[in-house]
Amino acid sequence: xxxxxxxxxxxxxxxxxxxxxxxxxxxxxxxxxxxxxxxxxxxxxxxxxxxxxxxxxxxxxxxxxxxxxxxxxxxxxxxxxxxxxxxxxxxxxxxxxxxxxxxxxxxxxxxxxxxxxxxxxxxxxxxxxxxxxxxxxxxxxxxxxxxxxxxxxxxxxxxxxxxxxxxxxxxxxxxxxxxxxxxxxxxxxxxxxxxxxxxxxxxxxxxxxxxxxxxxxxxxxxxxxxxxxxxxxxxxxxxxxxxxxxxxxxxxxxxx
Numbered sequence: 001x002x003x004x005x006x007x008x009x010x011x012x013x014x015x016x017x018x019x020x021x022x023x024x025x026x027x028x029x030x031x032x033x034x035x036x037x038x039x040x041x042x043x044x045x046x047x048x049x050x051x052x053x054x055x056x057x058x059x060x061x062x063x064x065x066x067x068x069x070x071x072x073x074x075x076x077x078x079x080x081x082x083x084x085x086x087x088x089x090x091x092x093x094x095x096x097x098x099x100x101x102x103x104x105x106x107x108x109x110x111x112x113x114x115x116x117x118x119x120x121x122x123x124x125x126x127x128x129x130x131x132x133x134x135x136x137x138x139x140x141x142x143x144x145x146x147x148x149x150x151x152x153x154x155x156x157x158x159x160x161x162x163x164x165x166x167x168x169x170x171x172x173x174x175x176x177x178x179x180x181x182x183x184x185x186x187x188x189x190x191x192x193x194x195x196x197x198x199x200x201x202x203x204x205x206x207x208x209x210x211x212x213x214x215x216x217x218x219x220x221x222x223x224x225x226x227x228x229x230x231x232x233x234x235x236x237x238x239x240x241x242x243x244x245x246x247x248x249x250x251x252x253x254x255x256x
Contacts, residue, residue, distance in 0.1 A: 026129045027249060030104030030122050043114045044148070051150040053158045060136065060163045060217035063228040064092050067135030070238025071126065071156070073119045074250040075106065081253055082106050084122035085246035087238065088134055091228070094237050100129035101249035115141070116152040123156060134162060136217070136225060138238040142166040143214035145174060145189055145197035157215020164214030165222040167236055171199065171210050181205045184227060198223055202230035209234060 037043040068091045073084045081103060088098040102125035108117035127134055142151030143166040157164035171189060176199040179185035183204050189197035189212070197212030200223050209230075211222050229236035 026100040026131070027252075028100070028102040028125045028129045030102050030125045032105055032107045033121060036107055036121070037117055038108075040111055040114060043108065043111075043117050046117075047114075047148050047150045047155070050155065050158045051148065054144075054150070054154050054214075055157075055216045056144075056213060056218070058163070058216045058218070060165075060221045060225075061091075063221065063224045066091055067097060067133060068225065068229065068238055069127070069130070069134035069137050070140075070236065070240075070242035071123050071137060072140045072239060072242035072246050073122060074243075074246040075118075076250055076253075077106070079253075080106050081250065082118065082122050083246045083250035083253060084119065084126045085242045085249060086123070086126040086130055086134065087241040087245055088130060088132060089229075089238060089241070091135070094229070094231070096241065098131045099245060100126045100131075101245060102126040102129065103249060103253045113147050116155040119152060120155060120159070123152075124159065127160065137162050137164045137214075138225070138229065138236055139164060139166045139214065140168070140239045140243065142168050142172060142197075142210075143212040145172060145210060145212035147173065149196070151212070151214075153212065153214025161216075163216040165217050165225060166197075166210075166212045166214055167226050167239060168210040168212070169235070174210075176210075179208055186223060195219075200226055202227060202234050206234050209236075 069088045083103045102122040139153040143153035153164040153166035177187045179187040185201040186198045188195045199208040201208045
């Protein structure tokens with residue numbers, strides 16, 4: 001079942017944005033929501049229910065317009081802490097517009113294919129804390145390129161109603177042929193004969209990233225957005241910035 005937004009509670013160390021050009025991310029502390037799946041069977045049942053709500057017949061916002069938001073998480077398993085970050089960029093300039101973080105307990109054990117259940121509560125809290133609409137959300141992970149066709153990007157999209165895509169560093173369990181060496185080259189990411197995403201070269205002769213649709217977005221536009229977000233580096237600016245911010249939030253989190 002989708003988690004209730006009522007599980008959020010304000011932290012004592014909330015940080016508000018400063019005026020002018022300096023951005024200070026808001027930090028929220030998160031509790032595991034009541035009724036959150038506790039077993040693999042329960043989690044898979046939630047995936048089965050929510051997967052039917054994924055929208056695949058919308059093109060999504062045009063690349064380079066509006067806002068685009070990166071989300072990422074970092075873990076400290078010894079302290080049982082997870083930190084999430086959401087970083088909003090202007091899609092045209094790639095300048096940071098807003099940032100927020102959330103810290104909480106790890107909400108599910110590590111099980112391949114069910115990683116969203118470890119991340120969703122804190123990611124939702126970070127998104128909720130943003131001072132502006134996130135627009136397209138880019139996840140460091142998978143959408144349809146998932147054994148159950150319902151990775152983090154799809155899960156997050158269904159819960160929020162936002163357009164989402166997944167841009168992953170590796171192909172997970174799927175097959176692909178190496179795309180051409182030039183930036184922008186692609187090849188299908190395949191589960192047998194089903195195309196679940198694409199391998200996309202974002203820099204000449206550098207290992208591709210693996211793009212998949214999450215929710216309310218088509219695959220061609222997902223790849224176009226990814227190219228727009230990678231003017232200098234292999235990974236999208238959204239992912240690079242969210243990764244750095246969630247690691248900082250994890251270091252700053254008080255011991256639990």
